[in-house]
Amino acid sequence: MKLVLSVYLIAAVFRCTWSAICDPISNPNWMPIEDEKYDRNYTNGRPLGFQSSVIRYFETDAGGPSPCFTVPNAHDKRIEIMAESSPAGSVICVEDQLGREFCDTKLYDCRQAADDTVFFRFFCDAQGCSDSDVTFWFRFTVSLPPNELDPELWCNERNTDEYPSSLFIPLPTGRDLIPITPSSTASPMHDSLSFMFLFMFGVIIIPLNR
Incomplete structure:
Protein backbone atom coordinates (compact mmCIF):
# COMPACT_ATOMS: atom_id res chain seq x y z
CA MET A 1 0.00 0.00 0.00
CA LYS A 2 2.81 2.40 0.90
CA LEU A 3 4.57 1.61 -2.37
CA VAL A 4 1.43 2.37 -4.38
CA LEU A 5 0.95 5.68 -2.57
CA SER A 6 4.59 6.60 -3.18
CA VAL A 7 4.22 5.93 -6.89
CA TYR A 8 1.08 8.08 -7.08
CA LEU A 9 2.79 10.84 -5.10
CA ILE A 10 5.82 10.87 -7.41
CA ALA A 11 3.57 10.92 -10.47
CA ALA A 12 1.56 13.80 -8.99
CA VAL A 13 4.73 15.81 -8.33
CA PHE A 14 5.88 15.30 -11.92
CA ARG A 15 2.48 16.37 -13.24
CA CYS A 16 2.49 19.53 -11.12
CA THR A 17 6.03 20.40 -12.21
CA TRP A 18 5.17 19.68 -15.82
CA SER A 19 2.03 21.83 -15.70
CA ALA A 20 4.10 24.75 -14.45
CA ILE A 21 6.46 24.39 -17.44
CA CYS A 22 4.09 23.24 -20.20
CA ASP A 23 0.37 23.75 -20.04
CA PRO A 24 -1.12 20.51 -21.47
CA ILE A 25 -4.15 22.42 -22.77
CA SER A 26 -2.08 24.80 -24.91
CA ASN A 27 0.46 22.26 -26.20
CA PRO A 28 -0.03 21.90 -29.95
CA ASN A 29 -0.71 18.40 -31.22
CA TRP A 30 2.07 16.84 -33.27
CA MET A 31 0.98 16.61 -36.92
CA PRO A 32 2.68 13.55 -38.45
CA ILE A 33 3.48 12.96 -42.11
CA GLU A 34 3.43 9.41 -43.46
CA ASP A 35 6.87 7.95 -44.19
CA GLU A 36 6.13 7.41 -47.88
CA LYS A 37 5.16 11.09 -48.24
CA TYR A 38 8.36 12.51 -46.74
CA GLY A 49 8.58 14.92 -41.89
CA PHE A 50 10.55 17.04 -39.40
CA GLN A 51 9.22 20.30 -38.00
CA SER A 52 11.21 23.36 -36.98
CA SER A 53 11.02 25.18 -33.65
CA VAL A 54 13.11 27.57 -31.53
CA ILE A 55 14.32 27.47 -27.93
CA ARG A 56 14.63 31.06 -26.67
CA TYR A 57 17.75 31.50 -24.56
CA PHE A 58 16.24 34.21 -22.36
CA GLU A 59 13.20 32.03 -21.63
CA THR A 60 15.44 29.10 -20.70
CA ASP A 61 17.57 31.23 -18.38
CA ALA A 62 14.48 32.63 -16.70
CA GLY A 63 12.79 29.24 -16.36
CA GLY A 64 10.12 30.41 -18.78
CA PRO A 65 8.08 28.42 -21.32
CA SER A 66 9.83 25.97 -23.63
CA PRO A 67 8.58 24.44 -26.89
CA CYS A 68 6.08 21.73 -25.88
CA PHE A 69 4.15 19.28 -28.04
CA THR A 70 1.46 16.65 -27.53
CA VAL A 71 1.56 13.19 -29.10
CA PRO A 72 -1.93 11.60 -28.84
CA ASN A 73 -3.18 8.03 -29.35
CA ALA A 74 0.02 6.41 -28.08
CA HIS A 75 -1.45 3.77 -25.72
CA ASP A 76 0.69 0.59 -25.67
CA LYS A 77 2.85 1.97 -28.49
CA ARG A 78 6.42 3.14 -28.92
CA ILE A 79 7.29 6.73 -29.79
CA GLU A 80 10.36 7.47 -31.89
CA ILE A 81 11.92 10.82 -30.98
CA MET A 82 14.40 12.49 -33.33
CA ALA A 83 15.82 16.01 -33.11
CA GLU A 84 18.91 17.99 -34.07
CA SER A 85 20.02 21.58 -33.69
CA SER A 86 20.31 23.79 -36.77
CA PRO A 87 23.06 24.61 -37.41
CA ALA A 88 24.58 21.56 -35.77
CA GLY A 89 26.53 21.72 -32.54
CA SER A 90 24.13 23.01 -29.89
CA VAL A 91 23.11 20.60 -27.14
CA ILE A 92 19.33 20.29 -26.83
CA CYS A 93 17.25 18.20 -24.42
CA VAL A 94 13.83 16.57 -24.46
CA GLU A 95 11.71 15.15 -21.64
CA ASP A 96 8.24 13.70 -21.23
CA GLN A 97 5.71 14.23 -18.44
CA LEU A 98 7.36 11.53 -16.34
CA GLY A 99 10.59 13.48 -16.25
CA ARG A 100 12.49 11.08 -18.53
CA GLU A 101 15.01 13.28 -20.33
CA PHE A 102 18.18 13.07 -22.39
CA CYS A 103 20.41 15.64 -24.09
CA ASP A 104 22.67 15.69 -27.14
CA THR A 105 23.39 17.65 -30.31
CA LYS A 106 21.46 14.97 -32.20
CA LEU A 107 18.68 13.19 -30.31
CA TYR A 108 17.32 9.71 -30.93
CA ASP A 109 15.15 7.51 -28.74
CA CYS A 110 12.42 4.94 -29.27
CA ARG A 111 10.59 4.61 -25.96
CA GLN A 112 7.40 3.15 -24.59
CA ALA A 113 4.69 5.79 -24.38
CA ALA A 114 4.13 7.10 -20.85
CA ASP A 115 0.37 7.35 -21.42
CA ASP A 116 -2.22 7.48 -24.18
CA THR A 117 -1.40 11.18 -24.54
CA VAL A 118 2.27 12.07 -24.14
CA PHE A 119 3.67 15.56 -23.64
CA PHE A 120 7.21 16.45 -24.68
CA ARG A 121 9.24 19.52 -23.78
CA PHE A 122 12.40 20.69 -25.55
CA PHE A 123 14.93 22.81 -23.68
CA CYS A 124 18.65 23.53 -23.46
CA ASP A 125 21.22 22.36 -20.98
CA ALA A 126 23.32 24.84 -19.01
CA GLN A 127 25.49 25.72 -22.03
CA GLY A 128 23.27 25.00 -25.03
CA CYS A 129 21.39 28.33 -25.12
CA SER A 130 23.74 30.49 -23.08
CA ASP A 131 24.39 33.02 -25.88
CA SER A 132 21.52 32.93 -28.35
CA ASP A 133 18.33 31.22 -29.46
CA VAL A 134 18.66 27.67 -30.75
CA THR A 135 16.71 26.54 -33.80
CA PHE A 136 16.13 22.80 -34.06
CA TRP A 137 14.38 20.16 -36.13
CA PHE A 138 12.27 17.49 -34.44
CA ARG A 139 9.99 14.60 -35.32
CA PHE A 140 7.79 12.14 -33.43
CA THR A 141 6.70 8.86 -34.98
CA VAL A 142 4.23 6.53 -33.27
CA SER A 143 4.51 2.79 -33.84
CA LEU A 144 1.78 0.60 -35.24
CA PRO A 145 -0.69 -1.00 -32.80
CA PRO A 146 0.82 -4.01 -30.96
CA ASN A 147 -1.62 -6.41 -32.65
CA GLU A 148 -0.21 -5.36 -36.05
CA LEU A 149 3.51 -5.25 -35.24
CA ASP A 150 5.53 -5.74 -32.08
CA PRO A 151 6.57 -2.23 -30.91
CA GLU A 152 10.11 -3.33 -30.05
CA LEU A 153 10.55 -4.90 -33.49
CA TRP A 154 9.16 -1.72 -35.04
CA CYS A 155 11.84 0.33 -33.24
CA ASN A 156 14.60 -2.00 -34.42
CA GLU A 157 13.54 -1.60 -38.05
CA ARG A 158 13.50 2.21 -38.03
CA ASN A 159 16.00 4.27 -40.03
CA THR A 160 17.99 6.14 -37.39
CA ASP A 161 20.39 7.93 -39.75
CA GLU A 162 18.20 10.35 -41.66
CA TYR A 163 17.93 13.86 -40.25
CA PRO A 164 17.32 17.08 -42.21
CA SER A 165 21.08 17.75 -42.22
CA SER A 166 21.61 14.46 -44.08
CA LEU A 167 19.81 15.97 -47.10
CA PHE A 168 22.66 18.41 -47.72
CA ILE A 169 24.62 17.45 -50.86
CA PRO A 170 28.33 18.27 -50.38
CA LEU A 171 30.31 19.83 -53.21
CA PRO A 172 32.50 17.32 -55.08
CA THR A 173 36.06 17.20 -53.76
CA GLY A 174 39.20 17.58 -55.88
CA ARG A 175 37.60 19.94 -58.37
CA ASP A 176 38.39 23.62 -58.84
CA LEU A 177 35.50 25.93 -59.52
CA ILE A 178 35.88 27.90 -62.78
CA PRO A 179 36.10 31.61 -61.95
CA ILE A 180 33.54 33.79 -63.68
CA THR A 181 34.83 37.12 -65.00
CA PRO A 182 32.27 39.91 -64.50
CA SER A 183 30.87 41.08 -67.83
CA SER A 184 31.35 44.71 -66.86
CA THR A 185 35.15 44.30 -66.70
CA ALA A 186 36.79 44.31 -70.13
CA SER A 187 39.80 42.04 -70.66
CA PRO A 188 43.06 43.15 -72.40
CA MET A 189 42.19 40.91 -75.37
CA HIS A 190 38.83 42.63 -75.69
CA ASP A 191 40.55 46.05 -75.76
CA SER A 192 43.04 44.89 -78.43
CA LEU A 193 40.28 43.55 -80.69
CA SER A 194 38.32 46.78 -80.33
CA PHE A 195 41.36 48.86 -81.29
CA MET A 196 42.09 46.69 -84.34
CA PHE A 197 38.46 46.94 -85.49
CA LEU A 198 38.51 50.74 -85.26
CA PHE A 199 41.85 50.91 -87.07
CA MET A 200 40.63 48.72 -89.98
CA PHE A 201 37.38 50.66 -90.15
CA GLY A 202 39.35 53.89 -90.50
CA VAL A 203 41.65 52.47 -93.15
CA ILE A 204 38.70 51.37 -95.29
CA ILE A 205 36.26 54.22 -94.79
CA ILE A 206 38.55 57.25 -94.93
CA PRO A 207 39.93 56.60 -98.48
CA LEU A 208 36.39 56.16 -99.81
CA ASN A 209 35.44 59.63 -98.66
CA ARG A 210 38.29 61.33 -100.51
Missing part, protein backbone atom coordinates in the same frame (compact mmCIF):
# COMPACT_ATOMS: atom_id res chain seq x y z
CA ASP A 39 9.77 15.50 -48.59
CA ARG A 40 13.46 14.98 -49.31
CA ASN A 41 14.14 18.65 -50.09
CA TYR A 42 15.79 20.47 -47.19
CA THR A 43 14.51 23.88 -48.31
CA ASN A 44 10.86 22.88 -48.03
CA GLY A 45 8.83 23.25 -44.85
CA ARG A 46 8.85 19.65 -43.50
CA PRO A 47 11.97 17.80 -44.74
CA LEU A 48 11.68 14.07 -43.92
Whole structure:
Protein backbone atom coordinates (compact mmCIF):
# COMPACT_ATOMS: atom_id res chain seq x y z
CA MET A 1 0.00 0.00 0.00
CA LYS A 2 2.81 2.40 0.90
CA LEU A 3 4.57 1.61 -2.37
CA VAL A 4 1.43 2.37 -4.38
CA LEU A 5 0.95 5.68 -2.57
CA SER A 6 4.59 6.60 -3.18
CA VAL A 7 4.22 5.93 -6.89
CA TYR A 8 1.08 8.08 -7.08
CA LEU A 9 2.79 10.84 -5.10
CA ILE A 10 5.82 10.87 -7.41
CA ALA A 11 3.57 10.92 -10.47
CA ALA A 12 1.56 13.80 -8.99
CA VAL A 13 4.73 15.81 -8.33
CA PHE A 14 5.88 15.30 -11.92
CA ARG A 15 2.48 16.37 -13.24
CA CYS A 16 2.49 19.53 -11.12
CA THR A 17 6.03 20.40 -12.21
CA TRP A 18 5.17 19.68 -15.82
CA SER A 19 2.03 21.83 -15.70
CA ALA A 20 4.10 24.75 -14.45
CA ILE A 21 6.46 24.39 -17.44
CA CYS A 22 4.09 23.24 -20.20
CA ASP A 23 0.37 23.75 -20.04
CA PRO A 24 -1.12 20.51 -21.47
CA ILE A 25 -4.15 22.42 -22.77
CA SER A 26 -2.08 24.80 -24.91
CA ASN A 27 0.46 22.26 -26.20
CA PRO A 28 -0.03 21.90 -29.95
CA ASN A 29 -0.71 18.40 -31.22
CA TRP A 30 2.07 16.84 -33.27
CA MET A 31 0.98 16.61 -36.92
CA PRO A 32 2.68 13.55 -38.45
CA ILE A 33 3.48 12.96 -42.11
CA GLU A 34 3.43 9.41 -43.46
CA ASP A 35 6.87 7.95 -44.19
CA GLU A 36 6.13 7.41 -47.88
CA LYS A 37 5.16 11.09 -48.24
CA TYR A 38 8.36 12.51 -46.74
CA ASP A 39 9.77 15.50 -48.59
CA ARG A 40 13.46 14.98 -49.31
CA ASN A 41 14.14 18.65 -50.09
CA TYR A 42 15.79 20.47 -47.19
CA THR A 43 14.51 23.88 -48.31
CA ASN A 44 10.86 22.88 -48.03
CA GLY A 45 8.83 23.25 -44.85
CA ARG A 46 8.85 19.65 -43.50
CA PRO A 47 11.97 17.80 -44.74
CA LEU A 48 11.68 14.07 -43.92
CA GLY A 49 8.58 14.92 -41.89
CA PHE A 50 10.55 17.04 -39.40
CA GLN A 51 9.22 20.30 -38.00
CA SER A 52 11.21 23.36 -36.98
CA SER A 53 11.02 25.18 -33.65
CA VAL A 54 13.11 27.57 -31.53
CA ILE A 55 14.32 27.47 -27.93
CA ARG A 56 14.63 31.06 -26.67
CA TYR A 57 17.75 31.50 -24.56
CA PHE A 58 16.24 34.21 -22.36
CA GLU A 59 13.20 32.03 -21.63
CA THR A 60 15.44 29.10 -20.70
CA ASP A 61 17.57 31.23 -18.38
CA ALA A 62 14.48 32.63 -16.70
CA GLY A 63 12.79 29.24 -16.36
CA GLY A 64 10.12 30.41 -18.78
CA PRO A 65 8.08 28.42 -21.32
CA SER A 66 9.83 25.97 -23.63
CA PRO A 67 8.58 24.44 -26.89
CA CYS A 68 6.08 21.73 -25.88
CA PHE A 69 4.15 19.28 -28.04
CA THR A 70 1.46 16.65 -27.53
CA VAL A 71 1.56 13.19 -29.10
CA PRO A 72 -1.93 11.60 -28.84
CA ASN A 73 -3.18 8.03 -29.35
CA ALA A 74 0.02 6.41 -28.08
CA HIS A 75 -1.45 3.77 -25.72
CA ASP A 76 0.69 0.59 -25.67
CA LYS A 77 2.85 1.97 -28.49
CA ARG A 78 6.42 3.14 -28.92
CA ILE A 79 7.29 6.73 -29.79
CA GLU A 80 10.36 7.47 -31.89
CA ILE A 81 11.92 10.82 -30.98
CA MET A 82 14.40 12.49 -33.33
CA ALA A 83 15.82 16.01 -33.11
CA GLU A 84 18.91 17.99 -34.07
CA SER A 85 20.02 21.58 -33.69
CA SER A 86 20.31 23.79 -36.77
CA PRO A 87 23.06 24.61 -37.41
CA ALA A 88 24.58 21.56 -35.77
CA GLY A 89 26.53 21.72 -32.54
CA SER A 90 24.13 23.01 -29.89
CA VAL A 91 23.11 20.60 -27.14
CA ILE A 92 19.33 20.29 -26.83
CA CYS A 93 17.25 18.20 -24.42
CA VAL A 94 13.83 16.57 -24.46
CA GLU A 95 11.71 15.15 -21.64
CA ASP A 96 8.24 13.70 -21.23
CA GLN A 97 5.71 14.23 -18.44
CA LEU A 98 7.36 11.53 -16.34
CA GLY A 99 10.59 13.48 -16.25
CA ARG A 100 12.49 11.08 -18.53
CA GLU A 101 15.01 13.28 -20.33
CA PHE A 102 18.18 13.07 -22.39
CA CYS A 103 20.41 15.64 -24.09
CA ASP A 104 22.67 15.69 -27.14
CA THR A 105 23.39 17.65 -30.31
CA LYS A 106 21.46 14.97 -32.20
CA LEU A 107 18.68 13.19 -30.31
CA TYR A 108 17.32 9.71 -30.93
CA ASP A 109 15.15 7.51 -28.74
CA CYS A 110 12.42 4.94 -29.27
CA ARG A 111 10.59 4.61 -25.96
CA GLN A 112 7.40 3.15 -24.59
CA ALA A 113 4.69 5.79 -24.38
CA ALA A 114 4.13 7.10 -20.85
CA ASP A 115 0.37 7.35 -21.42
CA ASP A 116 -2.22 7.48 -24.18
CA THR A 117 -1.40 11.18 -24.54
CA VAL A 118 2.27 12.07 -24.14
CA PHE A 119 3.67 15.56 -23.64
CA PHE A 120 7.21 16.45 -24.68
CA ARG A 121 9.24 19.52 -23.78
CA PHE A 122 12.40 20.69 -25.55
CA PHE A 123 14.93 22.81 -23.68
CA CYS A 124 18.65 23.53 -23.46
CA ASP A 125 21.22 22.36 -20.98
CA ALA A 126 23.32 24.84 -19.01
CA GLN A 127 25.49 25.72 -22.03
CA GLY A 128 23.27 25.00 -25.03
CA CYS A 129 21.39 28.33 -25.12
CA SER A 130 23.74 30.49 -23.08
CA ASP A 131 24.39 33.02 -25.88
CA SER A 132 21.52 32.93 -28.35
CA ASP A 133 18.33 31.22 -29.46
CA VAL A 134 18.66 27.67 -30.75
CA THR A 135 16.71 26.54 -33.80
CA PHE A 136 16.13 22.80 -34.06
CA TRP A 137 14.38 20.16 -36.13
CA PHE A 138 12.27 17.49 -34.44
CA ARG A 139 9.99 14.60 -35.32
CA PHE A 140 7.79 12.14 -33.43
CA THR A 141 6.70 8.86 -34.98
CA VAL A 142 4.23 6.53 -33.27
CA SER A 143 4.51 2.79 -33.84
CA LEU A 144 1.78 0.60 -35.24
CA PRO A 145 -0.69 -1.00 -32.80
CA PRO A 146 0.82 -4.01 -30.96
CA ASN A 147 -1.62 -6.41 -32.65
CA GLU A 148 -0.21 -5.36 -36.05
CA LEU A 149 3.51 -5.25 -35.24
CA ASP A 150 5.53 -5.74 -32.08
CA PRO A 151 6.57 -2.23 -30.91
CA GLU A 152 10.11 -3.33 -30.05
CA LEU A 153 10.55 -4.90 -33.49
CA TRP A 154 9.16 -1.72 -35.04
CA CYS A 155 11.84 0.33 -33.24
CA ASN A 156 14.60 -2.00 -34.42
CA GLU A 157 13.54 -1.60 -38.05
CA ARG A 158 13.50 2.21 -38.03
CA ASN A 159 16.00 4.27 -40.03
CA THR A 160 17.99 6.14 -37.39
CA ASP A 161 20.39 7.93 -39.75
CA GLU A 162 18.20 10.35 -41.66
CA TYR A 163 17.93 13.86 -40.25
CA PRO A 164 17.32 17.08 -42.21
CA SER A 165 21.08 17.75 -42.22
CA SER A 166 21.61 14.46 -44.08
CA LEU A 167 19.81 15.97 -47.10
CA PHE A 168 22.66 18.41 -47.72
CA ILE A 169 24.62 17.45 -50.86
CA PRO A 170 28.33 18.27 -50.38
CA LEU A 171 30.31 19.83 -53.21
CA PRO A 172 32.50 17.32 -55.08
CA THR A 173 36.06 17.20 -53.76
CA GLY A 174 39.20 17.58 -55.88
CA ARG A 175 37.60 19.94 -58.37
CA ASP A 176 38.39 23.62 -58.84
CA LEU A 177 35.50 25.93 -59.52
CA ILE A 178 35.88 27.90 -62.78
CA PRO A 179 36.10 31.61 -61.95
CA ILE A 180 33.54 33.79 -63.68
CA THR A 181 34.83 37.12 -65.00
CA PRO A 182 32.27 39.91 -64.50
CA SER A 183 30.87 41.08 -67.83
CA SER A 184 31.35 44.71 -66.86
CA THR A 185 35.15 44.30 -66.70
CA ALA A 186 36.79 44.31 -70.13
CA SER A 187 39.80 42.04 -70.66
CA PRO A 188 43.06 43.15 -72.40
CA MET A 189 42.19 40.91 -75.37
CA HIS A 190 38.83 42.63 -75.69
CA ASP A 191 40.55 46.05 -75.76
CA SER A 192 43.04 44.89 -78.43
CA LEU A 193 40.28 43.55 -80.69
CA SER A 194 38.32 46.78 -80.33
CA PHE A 195 41.36 48.86 -81.29
CA MET A 196 42.09 46.69 -84.34
CA PHE A 197 38.46 46.94 -85.49
CA LEU A 198 38.51 50.74 -85.26
CA PHE A 199 41.85 50.91 -87.07
CA MET A 200 40.63 48.72 -89.98
CA PHE A 201 37.38 50.66 -90.15
CA GLY A 202 39.35 53.89 -90.50
CA VAL A 203 41.65 52.47 -93.15
CA ILE A 204 38.70 51.37 -95.29
CA ILE A 205 36.26 54.22 -94.79
CA ILE A 206 38.55 57.25 -94.93
CA PRO A 207 39.93 56.60 -98.48
CA LEU A 208 36.39 56.16 -99.81
CA ASN A 209 35.44 59.63 -98.66
CA ARG A 210 38.29 61.33 -100.51
